[in-house]
Amino acid sequence: MSEKAKVSAVGLTKKFDDLLVLDNISFDIAKGEFVCIVGPTGCGKTTFLNILSKIWPATSGELLIDGEKADPKKHNIAFAFQESSAFPWLTVEQNIRFGMEQKNLPKEIINERTEQMLELLELKEARNYFPRQISASMESRVVIGRSFALHPDLLLMDEPYAQLDIEFRYHLEDAVLKLSKMTGSTVIFVTHNIEEAVYLAERCIVLTNKPTTVKTIEKIDLPYPRDICSKEFTDIRDRITDYIKWW
Amino acid sequence: MSVVGDICVRNISKSFNNNGKKIEVLKDINFEIHKNEFLVLFGPGQCGKSVLMEIIANISEPDSGEIMCDGKKLREEDLCMVFQRYALFPWKTCLKNVEMPMKFKGVSKEKREEKAKEYLKLVELEGFENSYPRQISGGMKQRVAIARAYAKECDILLFDEPFGALDAQTRYSMEKELIKIWQSEKKTVVFITNNIEEAVYLADRIIILGGSPSSITEEFKIEIPRPRNRSDQAFLAIRKEIENRAVHSDIVSG
Numbered sequence: 001m002s003e004k005a006k007v008s009a010v011g012l013t014k015k016f017d018d019l020l021v022l023d024n025i026s027f028d029i030a031k032g033e034f035v036c037i038v039g040p041t042g043c044g045k046t047t048f049l050n051i052l053s054k055i056w057p058a059t060s061g062e063l064l065i066d067g068e069k070a071d072p073k074k075h076n077i078a079f080a081f082q083e084s085s086a087f088p089w090l091t092v093e094q095n096i097r098f099g100m101e102q103k104n105l106p107k108e109i110i111n112e113r114t115e116q117m118l119e120l121l122e123l124k125e126a127r128n129y130f131p132r133q134i135s136a137s138m139e140s141r142v143v144i145g146r147s148f149a150l151h152p153d154l155l156l157m158d159e160p161y162a163q164l165d166i167e168f169r170y171h172l173e174d175a176v177l178k179l180s181k182m183t184g185s186t187v188i189f190v191t192h193n194i195e196e197a198v199y200l201a202e203r204c205i206v207l208t209n210k211p212t213t214v215k216t217i218e219k220i221d222l223p224y225p226r227d228i229c230s231k232e233f234t235d236i237r238d239r240i241t242d243y244i245k246w247w
Numbered sequence: 248m249s250v251v252g253d254i255c256v257r258n259i260s261k262s263f264n265n266n267g268k269k270i271e272v273l274k275d276i277n278f279e280i281h282k283n284e285f286l287v288l289f290g291p292g293q294c295g296k297s298v299l300m301e302i303i304a305n306i307s308e309p310d311s312g313e314i315m316c317d318g319k320k321l322r323e324e325d326l327c328m329v330f331q332r333y334a335l336f337p338w339k340t341c342l343k344n345v346e347m348p349m350k351f352k353g354v355s356k357e358k359r360e361e362k363a364k365e366y367l368k369l370v371e372l373e374g375f376e377n378s379y380p381r382q383i384s385g386g387m388k389q390r391v392a393i394a395r396a397y398a399k400e401c402d403i404l405l406f407d408e409p410f411g412a413l414d415a416q417t418r419y420s421m422e423k424e425l426i427k428i429w430q431s432e433k434k435t436v437v438f439i440t441n442n443i444e445e446a447v448y449l450a451d452r453i454i455i456l457g458g459s460p461s462s463i464t465e466e467f468k469i470e471i472p473r474p475r476n477r478s479d480q481a482f483l484a485i486r487k488e489i490e491n492r493a494v495h496s497d498i499v500s501g
Contacts, residue, residue: 041416159414193415229487234478241478247420 006031006186007070007154011061014051021047023211024061029188029203034180036197037190039207039215040244045190046158048212052188053079053156065153076103078152078185080160084139086131086146092138093118093127096145103150117145121175140172148179155180157189173199177224194244198237199226206243215243251316251325251402251435254280254303258312261298262460271460272298276312278454278463280403283433285426287446289489290456296439299456300407303437304328326403327396331411333388335380341367341391342376348399359398366394369428386417393425397432406438410445419477422448426473443493447486448475455493465492 005028014022021044029035039045050056052063054072063070070077078099086095096117100110118124121141131139140160147155157176177200180187191197197204204218218240222232259276262269272295280286290296301307303314304326314321327348335344342363349359367376370390380388389409396404410418422445429436440446446453447469455465467489471481 041414191415192417196415229480229483234480234483238478244416247416247423 004030005064006033006066007188008064008067009052009061010064012048012051012058012063013060014047014056015059020211022051022058023213025212025214026061027205027214027217029186031186032180032184034177034187034189034200034202035205036201036203037188037205037207038192038194038197038240038244039212040209040246041192043207043209043244044212045207048207049079049156049158049188049190052154053077070154075154076150076152078147078150078155080143080147080155080157082158082160084131084136084143086139086142088131091128091130092123092134092142095131095142096123096149099146099150113149113151117149120179121145137172141175144172144176144179148183148185151183152185155185155187157187159191159193169196174225176200194237194240195228198233198240199228204240206240209246251321252282254314254316254321254403254435256280256303256312256314259299259302259309259314260311260460261295261302261307261309273302273309274460274462276456276461276463278466280435280437283435285429285436285438285449285451287450287453288437288439288456289441289443289446289453289493290461291441291493294456294459295461296441296456297407299461300328300405300437300439304405321403324399325401326405327399327401328405328407329389329392329396329409331408333380333385333392335388335391335395337380340377340379341372341383341394344380344391345395345398348395352399363394363398366398367391369397369431370394370424384417386413386421389413389421390424393428397428401434403435403437406436408439408441411440411442418442418445423474425449430473443486443489444477447471447482447489448477453489455489457493465489 007029009025009027012022012025037045051058054070054077065075087098090098093114096114097110100113118127121144123138123141123145126134126138144160173196189200198220201220204220206215206218208215218236220236226233256276256278259273261273262271276299288296288299298307302309305321305323345363345366346359349362364376367373370393372387372390375383375387410421413421426449438449450469453467453469454463457464467485469485475482
């Protein structure tokens with residue numbers, strides 16, 4: 001583990017009985033870094049996230065935050081799932097406040113960050129609506145706002161807007177980048193979509209097929225906002241595609 | 248088997264009644280679908296793409312206008328539809344699902360089993376004849392649905408966002424296979440999507456719906472040779488052009 005790593009995976013391994021799913025995965029992520037994880041369909045990304053989020057225990061290996069064993073009681077680990085997970089009985093505003101209230105943050109901070117999230121994610125006018133009254137894209141934004149409002153040590157995102165219309169994708173991709181810079185959160189973003197990964201990531205961790213291990217780590221040194229049509233962009237996209245292409 | 252030529256969509260309008268308030272969804276839609284063409288209908292959510300598709304499929308009646316083919320109305324047996332949610336019979340095996348349209352037509356048991364196996368082979372599902380839908384992945388289910396549509400041996404295939412629920416990579420694989428199948432056995436295809444990359448990869452021609460009520464706002468002919476490469480400059484240029492028009496006009500309004 002390097003000195004300044006915020007998050008380190010050290011030899012993460014997961015077995016279900018005899019079936020080896022994750023095989024000795026190690027990497028370091030710096031504070032505030034935006035990392036995307038891509039791999040072939042069915043390579044065990046979900047298992048990987050469940051281990052990182054501490055929802056499941058690893059068979060062996062450790063996840064370290066600031067050099068200590070990651071502990072949800074101590075560290076802020078937030079998770080934005082693929083399925084919308086806004087609480088249906090809370091309004092948009094209450095959803096965003098929820099995580100911070102659980103962490104007993106001071107009231108002023110909760111108020112300030114809630115306003116900031118509502119503003120940035122264009123949810124101000126919808127603050128008093130319930131999830132069932134808003135569109136799917138708005139609901140994704142609520143979950144993203146709730147996650148970032150915590151200023152988490154580690155934010156795990158599992159294709160939080162895989163099913164959205166184009167306009168919202170651009171919008172959200174840019175919003176997520178902005179929020180990650182603003183809150184200084186370290187983000188691990190899992191996606192099937194290589195173009196999206198190259199658009200977002202500072203580094204891209206490429207996984208292999210099962211048993212899953214790290215195939216390579218690509219540094220993406222392009223300035224933001226990135227031009228998906230530029231030669232530099234498509235070269236990186238093609239290179240990563242070649243690592244995982246099965247179709 | 249009937250041979251269907253070009254299809255004319257003429258002056259189609261459709262509105263719905265919502266608590267006494269009339270909501271216009273489609274207004275004066277006119278276009279042609281050429282024989283054996285791969286036509287993509289692109290538009291944002293709730294723009295009325297599926298309503299238009301249902302009118303083409305004769306599931307729903309327009310308020311005005313008509314859909315004609317060689318001077319006649321389209322018949323049920325001329326077309327087949329593939330839906331986003333697969334619509335497979337869960338209590339039937341893959342093979343029996345594919346046999347279904349032939350069974351309705353009265354094809355003999357041996358003949359339809361033979362044919363169904365052929366179509367499952369066409370979508371690369373050999374060996375899954377006796378699996379049930381719950382035992383296979385989403386991409387595989389959609390391939391069964393495509394095999395079933397082909398098994399109807401009709402001239403026109405209608406696809407309503409069939410790959411919308413699949414992950415990006417499975418989608419790429421399905422798009423590639425669909426083109427391969429369509430090239431080996433040409434049919435007239437009308438395909439709905441809200442994914443521009445998918446539209447440019449698949450289409451001979453893209454028709455863009457937009458506005459409220461929806462009408463046709465643009466039409467693009469895609470002349471890139473197949474198989475198409477998604478990171479090819481010509482591909483990206485067309486994609487960007489469509490994106491610019493769609494995102495920066497009021498076409499995509501969410």
